[in-house]
Amino acid sequence: MSVDTKQVRHIAKLARIAMSDEEVEAMVPELNNILSWVEQLGEVNTDGVEPLTAVIDNKLRLREDKVTDGDCRDDILANAPGAQHGFFAVPKVIE
Amino acid sequence: MTDLTTLTIAGLRDGIARRDFTAREVAEAYNIAVAAARMLNAYTVETPEDALAAADAADAGQATGSLAGIPLGIKDLFATSGVETTAGSRILTGFKPRYESTVTANLRRAGAGMLGKLNMDEFAMGSSNETSAYGPVISPWKRNDGGNAALTPGGSSGGSAAAVAARIAPGVTGTDTGGSIRQPAAFTGICGIKPTYGRCSRWGIVSFASSLDQAGPMARDVRDCAILLEAMAGFDPKDSTSLDLPVPQWEAHLSSDLKGKRVGIPREYRIDSVPAEINALWDQGIQWLRDAGAEPVEISLPHTKYALPTYYIIAPAEASSNLARYDGVRYGLREEGVKTLDDMYAATRAAGFGAEVKRRIMIGTYVLSAGFYDAYFTKAQRVRSLIKQDFARAFEACDLILTPTAPSAAFGIGETTDPLAMYLNDVFAVPASLAGLPAMSVPGGLDGQGLPLGLHIIGRELDEQTVLNAGLAIEERAGFAARPEKWW
Numbered sequence: 001m002s003v004d005t006k007q008v009r010h011i012a013k014l015a016r017i018a019m020s021d022e023e024v025e026a027m028v029p030e031l032n033n034i035l036s037w038v039e040q041l042g043e044v045n046t047d048g049v050e051p052l053t054a055v056i057d058n059k060l061r062l063r064e065d066k067v068t069d070g071d072c073r074d075d076i077l078a079n080a081p082g083a084q085h086g087f088f089a090v091p092k093v094i095e
Numbered sequence: 096m097t098d099l100t101t102l103t104i105a106g107l108r109d110g111i112a113r114r115d116f117t118a119r120e121v122a123e124a125y126n127i128a129v130a131a132a133r134m135l136n137a138y139t140v141e142t143p144e145d146a147l148a149a150a151d152a153a154d155a156g157q158a159t160g161s162l163a164g165i166p167l168g169i170k171d172l173f174a175t176s177g178v179e180t181t182a183g184s185r186i187l188t189g190f191k192p193r194y195e196s197t198v199t200a201n202l203r204r205a206g207a208g209m210l211g212k213l214n215m216d217e218f219a220m221g222s223s224n225e226t227s228a229y230g231p232v233i234s235p236w237k238r239n240d241g242g243n244a245a246l247t248p249g250g251s252s253g254g255s256a257a258a259v260a261a262r263i264a265p266g267v268t269g270t271d272t273g274g275s276i277r278q279p280a281a282f283t284g285i286c287g288i289k290p291t292y293g294r295c296s297r298w299g300i301v302s303f304a305s306s307l308d309q310a311g312p313m314a315r316d317v318r319d320c321a322i323l324l325e326a327m328a329g330f331d332p333k334d335s336t337s338l339d340l341p342v343p344q345w346e347a348h349l350s351s352d353l354k355g356k357r358v359g360i361p362r363e364y365r366i367d368s369v370p371a372e373i374n375a376l377w378d379q380g381i382q383w384l385r386d387a388g389a390e391p392v393e394i395s396l397p398h399t400k401y402a403l404p405t406y407y408i409i410a411p412a413e414a415s416s417n418l419a420r421y422d423g424v425r426y427g428l429r430e431e432g433v434k435t436l437d438d439m440y441a442a443t444r445a446a447g448f449g450a451e452v453k454r455r456i457m458i459g460t461y462v463l464s465a466g467f468y469d470a471y472f473t474k475a476q477r478v479r480s481l482i483k484q485d486f487a488r489a490f491e492a493c494d495l496i497l498t499p500t501a502p503s504a505a506f507g508i509g510e511t512t513d514p515l516a517m518y519l520n521d522v523f524a525v526p527a528s529l530a531g532l533p534a535m536s537v538p539g540g541l542d543g544q545g546l547p548l549g550l551h552i553i554g555r556e557l558d559e560q561t562v563l564n565a566g567l568a569i570e571e572r573a574g575f576a577a578r579p580e581k582w583w
Contacts, residue, residue, distance in 0.1 A: 001470070003461065015415065015460040016422070016437070017453055018445035027457065030514065034458055037515055038404040038471070044478050051476030052483060055306060055531035056292050056556055058336060075193035081429035088424050093436050 001039070002032045099124040100262045104165055104319040107265060111153065111164055118150035118164025122208060125166050128263045129210055134583045135233050135261055137254040139171050140179050141211040149208025162326055163206030168264035170255050171212040172219055173199045173310075174299040178209075182301040183217040183227040183251075186447025187427040196299025197331045198268060198310045205326040210264055214254030217449045218418065219275055219303045222520040223511065224253030226451040231508050234283060235261040235579035239545030246505045246546070249279030249520075255313050256283040260579060266314035266323050270300060272307045273406050274501075274524025277536040280313055281500035281549025284538045284577060286566065287313035288320050291556050292531035293338035295324075296331030304413035305336075307406075307528050317537060317566040321345040324559065340557070348560055351568040354388035356561065359493030363399035364523060369502045372542045377499050380539055380550040380569060384497060387568035392493050396485040401478050402526040403518060408462050408475035409529075414452075415459025421447060454514065483530045486553075495561050498523050500536040500549035523551055533559045537566040538575040547577065 003011070008027050012019045019027070073086055082089035099121050102110065111118050126143040146166035153164025174180050174192035181187040195203070216226040224232040224247055234248040234257055248257040252269035256279035259267055269276040271289035280287030288311050295310040302308060312323030325345055331337040360381060365374065381391050423429035423443030430442035448456070462471035489496065502522055511517050527534040533556070536549040550569055554562035 001467070007461075008457070011457050011461050011464070013441075014464060015456050016419075016440040016444055017448070017456065018438075018441035027454070030454060031457060031461070033515060034407065034454075035461075038408050038475075041401055041404050041408075041474050041478050044398065044401055044481065046474065046477035046481065049477045049480050051473050052479040053476070054336075055483070055529075056336075056338065058293060058338060060335060061332070061339075063332065072193075076425075078193055079190050079426035081423060081427070090424055091434070091436050091439050 002035060003028060100128050102265070103315050104162070104265045104322055107165055108162070118153040119147065121164065122146040122150035122166045125210055125264065132261055132263045132583050135235060135257050136230055137214055137232050137257040137261065137263060138168070138211040139181065139214050139229050139254070142178060142209050146208040146210050149206065153206055158206035160205035160326070161322060162202060164208065165206065165265060166208045166210045167202060168210050168213045168255060168258045168267035169199055170252055170268050170270060171215055172270050172301045173268060174301070175199055175209065175212065178212060180212065180301070181228070182219070183215045183229060184447065184449070184452070185228040185428060186421045186444070190426050194299060197296035197333060198300065198327045201329060202268070202326050207326070213258055213267060216251035216253065217452050218301065218414070219251040219270060219272055220414070220451050220455055221250040222274070222278055222517050223247040223506070223508070224250040225508060226449055228449060232257045233508070234505055235583065236283060236505060236546055237579065237582065244507045247282070247508050249282035249505060251275040252279050252313060256280055256285060256287070259283065259285045259313055259315060261583070266312060266319050268310060268327065269313045270308060270310050271528065272303050273410060273528045274521035276311050276313060277524050277534060277549070277551060278501045278520055280536040281538070282505040282547065284547030284575065285313055285315055286317055286320050286535065286537050287311060288324060288535040288559065288562065289528070289533065290324060290328060290559050291338070291533045293336050294328045294559070296329070296334040296337050298331055298333040302417040304410040305417060306413060307410060317563055317570050318346060318349060320535070321349055321563050343560060345560055345563055349567055350564050351387055351571050353384060353565060353568055356389040356495060357493040358384045358389045358391045358565070359394035359489050359496040360391055361394050361396045361399065361489070361496060361498060363396050364498045366502065369499065370542070373499045373502065373548060376539045376548050376550065377497070380497055383569050383572040384565060386572060389565070394489040394493055394496070396489055396526065398478065398482045398485050399526055402482055402529055403522055405475045405478045405482065406525045406529060407458070407518060408471050409479065411455040411459035412463050412472050413459070415456045415463065418452070418456055451514070479529050482526055486530045486532060490555050494555070495565050496553040497565070498551045498553070500524065500551040504542045504544060504546035504548055527553045532556055533562050535562045535566050537569050539569065539573050540575065541577055
């Protein structure tokens, strides 16, 4: 499988990365080089092999059912590029 | 008086305890050394006051932990409260966490101070430190060819490695997703260990690929790695993959007697394109472990050649998901001057991420996208199972595995421009990462250019002790004492 400029534009949109036409053109061969290299995995017979989900056996723990976070609004907002009235501020979403 | 920067952490600890010198004298010596080595570009932030405060607490008897008064360098991937934490990325410019990572909090509880934050490849994606938004770290090492080429210290923990090698930190934290502790350790002639996945909490470490990321120490010798790892490791309820197990006393149980141990030598790691010097050092390493009482056995890890392509599906996939959080809303950079929220996200990420990070996000987004998920991501997770099974089978016949750490010595800055060629740096390191196993690099010798080469030890899961012990056996026999000549 390989990608063309149309697909690269689509992936960039999904990834929310703005790209100029020149950047898209340059990205096409770069991605195709990597994709054609990883495609050697097709040689490996994985019939009946379960995908690995946990690299070291570990049970997901349940914690006590009580509030353990919160009450730190100012800490959370401290690094925001825009914060107003105790909220994150973003460019206008609705006209 | 001895130059305090020549001592190991064990030496500093014992010297402070015997009152041969004070912790303050140690911190002052290091603060001076750090300030004098700025041309290496190893530190992105210097925190001399932090190192002095920890030293004073130790001298006043208020800190009594295993690292009381020892100043350390901290990779800039660890969140440090009130101190800029950028992961080597422009997108986190100015980010000052209001919290401390569990690993650095553990080090502080043990009494350690911080000399500063260490430069690294952006979001730990790189093998040469050249992807850092702060510019590359320059290795203290030079080739012996009379030239003056600037060499890379490796990556992604390149600032960490350079700091230890240049003696501007007695020990440092690193992180390893696919070799990022071990390859730079090999390139700079120091020791570094990646413990079993889950030993060190990932909480407060900027995420790259969560199923692979693991913190570990880098230091001058094996004993110092054991001391640091004991302080860094431990169960943390804030990390769902943290292992709820006691931390072994690795330092107390160090022993270079390997009687009864079988060392696996994987035949698939013998690659013709690797320089003969590296394979010769590997043979020498086998002999050293034999001298220490171990019995070499040939083993097979049949899926080795598929480890790198597997990694370059799984790690970018996880990264594309983890890095979705950099949206210009909650922290770091925001590009202004665009009309809509969507445009703000896209412009911020275009301006904030470097080329390698974008490339990996794009690959990751593609392999996770509708229609391609099974062909790439699920397939890679199946091959990852086979790689893990390879190790499980091999460890029926052996107790540890010895390989070279990296397929070359340090290369020059700007010499490797093809992404795929760069990825090949981790050909020996990545399989152990995919299997979550403890693995360590120790210096073995110098190559013909006068540059360090490392030997790589892989252990069974949770068996850091055997890894450290084999490292010690190599260290005692290699007698590696070479140091870069001070030019900075």
